[in-house]
Amino acid sequence: MQRLSGAQIIAEYLVRAGVTHAAGIPGHGVWTLTDALLDRPEIRAVQVMHEQSAVHLADGFYRASGRPMLAFTSIGPGAMNTVIGMATAYVDSTAVPLFTGSTHTYMRGHGVLQELERRHHADNPRIFEPIVKEWWQPSRVEDLPFVLHRAWNAMTTGRPGPILMDVPMDIQAAAADIRIPEPDAREARGRPRPDAAMVERAAALLAAAKRPVIVAGGGAIGAEATEELRALAERLGAPVVTTWNGKGAVDETHALAGQTIGDTGSTIGNALSASADVILSVGCRFVDWSASSWRKGVTFAIPPTKLIQLEIDEREIGKNYPVAVPLLGDARAGLTDLLAALGPGEPATAYGEEVASLRRNWDEQVEVKSGSAATPMTMARAVREIQAATRESAIVVTGAGLPQGMVKQRWVTRAPRTHITSGGFSTMGFTLPAAIGAQLARPDAQVLALCGDGDFLQSMQELQAAVLADTPICTVVLDNSGWISIKGGQQAHFGRTAITDFTRNGAPYSPDFAAIARAFDIHAEFAQGAAEVRPAVERALASGGPSLVHVKVDRDLAVAGPDKTGWWDVPVPEGRPVYDEQLAGRAEEQHQ
Numbered sequence: 001m002q003r004l005s006g007a008q009i010i011a012e013y014l015v016r017a018g019v020t021h022a023a024g025i026p027g028h029g030v031w032t033l034t035d036a037l038l039d040r041p042e043i044r045a046v047q048v049m050h051e052q053s054a055v056h057l058a059d060g061f062y063r064a065s066g067r068p069m070l071a072f073t074s075i076g077p078g079a080m081n082t083v084i085g086m087a088t089a090y091v092d093s094t095a096v097p098l099f100t101g102s103t104h105t106y107m108r109g110h111g112v113l114q115e116l117e118r119r120h121h122a123d124n125p126r127i128f129e130p131i132v133k134e135w136w137q138p139s140r141v142e143d144l145p146f147v148l149h150r151a152w153n154a155m156t157t158g159r160p161g162p163i164l165m166d167v168p169m170d171i172q173a174a175a176a177d178i179r180i181p182e183p184d185a186r187e188a189r190g191r192p193r194p195d196a197a198m199v200e201r202a203a204a205l206l207a208a209a210k211r212p213v214i215v216a217g218g219g220a221i222g223a224e225a226t227e228e229l230r231a232l233a234e235r236l237g238a239p240v241v242t243t244w245n246g247k248g249a250v251d252e253t254h255a256l257a258g259q260t261i262g263d264t265g266s267t268i269g270n271a272l273s274a275s276a277d278v279i280l281s282v283g284c285r286f287v288d289w290s291a292s293s294w295r296k297g298v299t300f301a302i303p304p305t306k307l308i309q310l311e312i313d314e315r316e317i318g319k320n321y322p323v324a325v326p327l328l329g330d331a332r333a334g335l336t337d338l339l340a341a342l343g344p345g346e347p348a349t350a351y352g353e354e355v356a357s358l359r360r361n362w363d364e365q366v367e368v369k370s371g372s373a374a375t376p377m378t379m380a381r382a383v384r385e386i387q388a389a390t391r392e393s394a395i396v397v398t399g400a401g402l403p404q405g406m407v408k409q410r411w412v413t414r415a416p417r418t419h420i421t422s423g424g425f426s427t428m429g430f431t432l433p434a435a436i437g438a439q440l441a442r443p444d445a446q447v448l449a450l451c452g453d454g455d456f457l458q459s460m461q462e463l464q465a466a467v468l469a470d471t472p473i474c475t476v477v478l479d480n481s482g483w484i485s486i487k488g489g490q491q492a493h494f495g496r497t498a499i500t501d502f503t504r505n506g507a508p509y510s511p512d513f514a515a516i517a518r519a520f521d522i523h524a525e526f527a528q529g530a531a532e533v534r535p536a537v538e539r540a541l542a543s544g545g546p547s548l549v550h551v552k553v554d555r556d557l558a559v560a561g562p563d564k565t566g567w568w569d570v571p572v573p574e575g576r577p578v579y580d581e582q583l584a585g586r587a588e589e590q591h592q
């Protein structure tokens with residue numbers, strides 16, 4: 001037994017759970033917690049300039065390493081500022097622990113500074129209800145050890161996700177004689193295996209398949225299943241296609257890499273998955289963006305394709321497509337069992353040269369924009385030049401807009417956890433703070449934040465966080481003076497555009513992003529010709545500290561974005577040019 005304050009109990013538990021970093025903004029609501037962290041050199045405190053960023057930092061840290069990082073805020077507005085970050089983590093199933101300060105238990109309901117109390121006292125956490133796996137608001141200091149191990153268990157096991165711990169100020173301060181639980185003894189360890197009979201059925205189906213395809217989602221990377229995934233793909237001769245969050249599950253230069261799928265995916269990915277006879281999906285949700293709004297034959301045709309769905313969360317099984325064989329369990333364990341059930345053998349597929357030929361066609365298509373020498377430079381060319389300046393192991397982070405799709409489609413990802421994106425929630429403002437988190441998790445890696453100007457302008461204050469934490473991330477602002485992805489969608493769907501250009505006196509307007517960076521006293525560059533980009537990024541990365549490269553890219557919608565490769569259903573009103581086309585497409589969608 002030890003006599004500890006609530007905050008000391010929390011700090012001790014975090015240390016035992018292996019937490020090494022904490023990001024947040026202190027306030028009176030967490031004075032006791034931040035004071036207790038002072039005594040724990042094991043946990044490095046990182047300052048951010050907005051609490052949403054604290055959660056994005058922790059999220060980026062987790063995506064880059066598989067290890068949770070703490071995010072903390074004061075009571076009230078500080079806590080509320082995290083909502084978008086928590087939703088982003090929840091949708092993409094990443095483990096983020098958020099600790100917020102809360103009203104003193106003996107004053108609950110009286111309306112203390114920053115309390116929401118009109119419907120229910122200390123009511124802030126209910127705002128988080130749809131975006132956390134669990135939330136807790138302990139009422140006694142003695143409850144803390146219990147709620148801590150329950151929260152940690154929920155966050156890290158099964159399908160990971162964020163948790164909220166809303167800790168009243170008096171509970172942080174109160175002391176008790178406590179035994180701190182060992183996280184190891186309270187967490188569900190091990191990997192749940194899918195039912196053995198189902199594994200046999202799945203293996204038989206795969207062994208007989210002539211056109212098997214593996215669809216890897218973020219769950220394949222989260223479960224550290226990529227080695228087994230490659231082994232199974234090679235055993236079967238099955239191409240691997242990836243979703244946004246699955247990018248990196250397979251080395252994209254591998255002969256069986258079928259690249260990405262969906263509306264801004266690849267022609268090879270969509271062709272292979274739409275013509276598969278058997279699909280094995282691994283940790284993927286089949287959302288509209290990667291399944292081309294479920295329009296039959298564009299990315300998938302299930303049925304007639306038979307689906308084997310390997311998935312840790314039973315709620316995802318059969319949700320978007322009917323399954324031939326459900327494999328409820330951990331991705332790595334399931335793939336290991338499938339490999340064992342198949343035994344040694346040679347691929348029996350009927351692809352022949354087809355995968356290589358689809359790949360050649362796709363590479364030729366990519367070359368049009370990525371190899372373009374046009375002025376202004378295409379964003380695709382800029383992305384190619386940026387990658388050329390980096391090591392193979394570099395981590396690239398994106399958040400929303402054209403850079404997110406461009407990187408999905410054209411950045412050649414070699415290893416898991418080196419492509420980080422807010423895929424499911426597609427959150428503007430994610431890129432820069434998530435990159436700082438990734439760099440903290442992987443100090444030796446090159447980390448690049450590839451932002452649109454709109455994305456950057458939502459969280460550019462975090463250049464200060466990068467400076468304070470001395471994280472040598474390289475932020476690249478791909479500047480097209482506007483929210484051009486949205487403009488492109490408006491043009492395609494409505495035939496005209498609204499409220500998307502940044503203009504002043506009728507001309508495109510951009511701030512001087514390099515000057516902004518210099519104001520934060522970091523290395524800054526401006527590049528506008530293709531030949532300028534690579535050396536600018538190389539110099540920025542070599543500067544050894546945080547840096548920013550402002551890159552001007554073409555705004556013309558014909559070349560601005562990634563190639564459209566699939567289908568996306570966004571309703572438009574009657575009378576618009578694409579109204580009939582939209583209805584015709586919708587009639588072919590499979591979502592019952």
Ligand SMILES: Cc1ncc(C[n+]2csc(CCOP(=O)(O)OP(=O)(O)O)c2C)c(N)n1
Nearest residue numbers: 401402426428452453454455482483484485
């Ligand atoms: C927080 C948030 N607000 C709005 C959106 C809708 N949205 C998606 S992309 C985008 C524009 C992104 O602009 P920018 O970062 O400049 O990239 P661009 O598409 O112009 O290249 C917007 C407004 C979003 N995804 N997230």
